[in-house]
Amino acid sequence: MGPGPTILHADLDAFYASVEQLLTPQLRGRPIAVGGSPSGGVVLAASYEAKAFGVAGGMPGWRAARLCPDLVFVTGHVEKYQPIADRVMDVLADVTPLVERISIDEAFCDISGAQHLFGDAAAIGALVRRRVRQEVGLPISVGAARTKHLAKIASQVAKPDGLVVVPPGGERTFLDPLPVDLVWGVGPVTAQRLAARGIRTIGDLAATPSPVVERLLGHAVGHRLHAMAVDEDPRRVAGGRHAHSVGAQSALGRHRPTRELVRATLAHLADRVSRRLREGGRAGRTVTVRVRFTAMRSVTRSLTLTQPVATTLTLTEVAERLAWSAITDQAGAEITLLAVSVSRLCDQRVLQLELDLDPPDPWRPGSPPGAARWAVDASMDAIRTRFGRDAVGYAPALLTHRGMPDEFRELAEHEV
Numbered sequence: 001m002g003p004g005p006t007i008l009h010a011d012l013d014a015f016y017a018s019v020e021q022l023l024t025p026q027l028r029g030r031p032i033a034v035g036g037s038p039s040g041g042v043v044l045a046a047s048y049e050a051k052a053f054g055v056a057g058g059m060p061g062w063r064a065a066r067l068c069p070d071l072v073f074v075t076g077h078v079e080k081y082q083p084i085a086d087r088v089m090d091v092l093a094d095v096t097p098l099v100e101r102i103s104i105d106e107a108f109c110d111i112s113g114a115q116h117l118f119g120d121a122a123a124i125g126a127l128v129r130r131r132v133r134q135e136v137g138l139p140i141s142v143g144a145a146r147t148k149h150l151a152k153i154a155s156q157v158a159k160p161d162g163l164v165v166v167p168p169g170g171e172r173t174f175l176d177p178l179p180v181d182l183v184w185g186v187g188p189v190t191a192q193r194l195a196a197r198g199i200r201t202i203g204d205l206a207a208t209p210s211p212v213v214e215r216l217l218g219h220a221v222g223h224r225l226h227a228m229a230v231d232e233d234p235r236r237v238a239g240g241r242h243a244h245s246v247g248a249q250s251a252l253g254r255h256r257p258t259r260e261l262v263r264a265t266l267a268h269l270a271d272r273v274s275r276r277l278r279e280g281g282r283a284g285r286t287v288t289v290r291v292r293f294t295a296m297r298s299v300t301r302s303l304t305l306t307q308p309v310a311t312t313l314t315l316t317e318v319a320e321r322l323a324w325s326a327i328t329d330q331a332g333a334e335i336t337l338l339a340v341s342v343s344r345l346c347d348q349r350v351l352q353l354e355l356d357l358d359p360p361d362p363w364r365p366g367s368p369p370g371a372a373r374w375a376v377d378a379s380m381d382a383i384r385t386r387f388g389r390d391a392v393g394y395a396p397a398l399l400t401h402r403g404m405p406d407e408f409r410e411l412a413e414h415e416v
Contacts, residue, residue, distance in 0.1 A: 011155045
């Protein structure tokens with residue numbers, strides 16, 4: 001590792017809204033919201049001009065319209081987002097082959113081997129920003145530091161459309177006055193718990209002994225967040241690797257768990273996860289379901305199958321069994337979120353058929369019923385590719401109410 005920062009975090013500013021302003025010049029400089037409407041719906045993203053009025057993603061459209069009377073609502077060019085984001089990643093790949101993409105619009109870069117070609121971190125960050133602006137037309141913020149966590153915080157401080165380099169030895173001066181919610185993994189609920197103990201800045205969190213934070217937030221979360229606050233982050237940038245898991249989640253508000261609600265939600269999640277698995281020619285053996293109850297209590301259940309799975313119906317059935325195992329243990333509690341993920345992934349571009357032996361287990365992909373499920377999914381994938389994702393599907397998944405279009409959800413989820 002060289003004497004200076006060797007990790008960049010590049011993050012496109014207000015990506016979806018910025019793309020809309022790029023595609024429609026009349027929207028540039030105006031407050032816009034992607035998704036929603038003055039009468040309802042959900043705002044998926046907001047431009048910085050709209051954020052200045054308090055408009056934010058996840059906000060009801062009617063509320064956004066009240067906060068910003070001049071707000072322009074756009075439906076979004078969903079089909080344009082991925083290709084444009086890929087062009088930005090190509091710019092990063094021109095600088096270094098070690099690019100770890102963590103979402104559609106952000107990535108880490110290891111520039112330790114590129115500095116002899118392009119200069120130090122400040123020079124490379126400026127180069128990336130200039131090329132993205134000139135070649136793609138979008139603003140991008142870049143943070144540079146010696147750890148991934150610190151580089152990500154630096155890019156957040158750099159927003160909008162800026163560059164922040166944290167020099168070695170200047171970490172504490174940079175981190176200590178920043179609000180604690182800039183730490184990766186500190187959400188509103190965690191921030192409130194920390195604030196109740198007088199911990200409002202990253203410096204406050206770093207100065208609090210780790211055992212105290214662990215008692216407040218739990219051992220795993222508390223230990224990790226305290227380590228981040230003191231900038232202990234040994235993770236390196238890992239480029240060009242497959243994801244270790246594929247998952248999706250759905251926030252529900254507060255509901256009593258009924259068979260209809262749980263099955264419909266899990267069917268929708270299983271459909272999203274399995275479709276992405278098949279698109280990548282992948283399957284996985286371990287299915288994990290997370291159920292979040294009120295008071296932010298979460299219960300996780302996992303099952304490792306004898307053979308990898310990538311079919312929607314099988315994943316739905318496994319997820320249901322796991323979810324009800326968790327729900328039964330919390331009798332009477334309301335649920336607020338369901339999540340499904342598949343791990344221990346392997347390649348599955350073709351299906352190896354089995355002999356027709358009893359019992360005909362549909363959870364075995366190569367059995368006759370398992371192969372039939374695989375064939376049905378392959379047919380539906382082909383129909384969706386030609387006519388759109390809502391052209392066909394399993395009834396519980398199609399009938400599930402969704403506050404955010406799947407196109408936007410899947411853009412933010414990891415590839416396989």
